[in-house]
Amino acid sequence: MPFARIAILGLGLIGSSLARAIRAKMPATALAGFDSDPAVRARASALGLVDDLAETAVEAVRGCDLVMLAVPLGAFAALGSKIAPALQPGAILSDVGSSKQAVIDQLAPLLGPDVRLIPAHPVAGTEKSGPDAGFATLFEGRWAILTPPEGADPEAVASVSRFWTALGSKVEVMDARHHDLVLAVTSHLPHLIAYSIVGTASDLEDVTKAEVIKYSAGGFRDFTRIASSDPTMWRDVFLMNREAVLEILARFSEDLAALQRAIRWGDGDALYRRFEASRAIRKAIIEAGQDTPAPDFGRQH
Helix, strand or coil: CCCCEEEEECCCHHHHHHHHHHHHHCCCCEEEEECCCHHHHHHHHHHCCCCEECCCHHHHHCCCCEEEECCCHHHHHHHHHHHHHHCCCCCEEEECCCCCHHHHHHHHHHCCCCCEECCEEECCCCCCCCHHHCCCCCCCCCEEEECCCCCCCHHHHHHHHHHHHHCCCEEEECCHHHHHHHHHHHHHHHHHHHHHHHHHHHHHHHHHCCHHHHCCCHHHHHHHHHHCCCHHHHHHHHHHCHHHHHHHHHHHHHHHHHHHHHHHCCCHHHHHHHHHHHHHHHHHHHHCCCCCCCHHHHCCC
16 A cells, blocks of 8 residues: 555544545554544544544644545645644645645645645545544545646655545546536535525425425435535535636526526427436436436435
């Protein structure tokens, strides 16, 4: 394996899943961990997630050749400032955040020339949070997108690529700004829409006398699942990736206005064309192995 000792800072869903996956796939690798929440640290200790559970982030990163940041994006700058002086020469600093240019902008100025920054984004997760929510197979068959800054050490990129491949992920290397635009479409905007729709339904609860919840259909229930994701993480995602999100949101608003006009004017052909094109996207996602064709998304009833 490319790393002898790894530190995971942040032991929520992704961090604890990383710890479990590394335990399963790289049993010879030593694991250090830290979380700023004492309750999370206590639970991580009870679960035995890491070999050395540190009381500070600085203590956790000492002697590690890979340091993974698995904290909300808004905490990166402060955390990076704390750990930068303690990173050993030759160490790689990486992360799991879903906005990448912000990671480079915040962390690169803090690091000396002997520390390599290789940001990464495993496109995997659930609406759950906390150390108990993690599981070792979270990353299997999922994409891990690496966004090394210009001039990054190719050997470091290759090492992080081997790391994610060992955890069962498919690896792609991408420009950070392009990543942020793509994820604004595929992840960030859907979450923003879900939060908006569920918020609207909540406002209507008094008007409909609780019928919104009582008669929730499958589509609305899926939106509530998405909207139950960690609020701190998603607040930071939208603030850190604001340019790409606003760009895609403007395009979405235009498309939504076009559908509104079609409904108002009874343009069934326009509605059918859009709905048919959307079905084709769903088919392509299934064919790419990104979801199951099983009825009801494979739910067990």
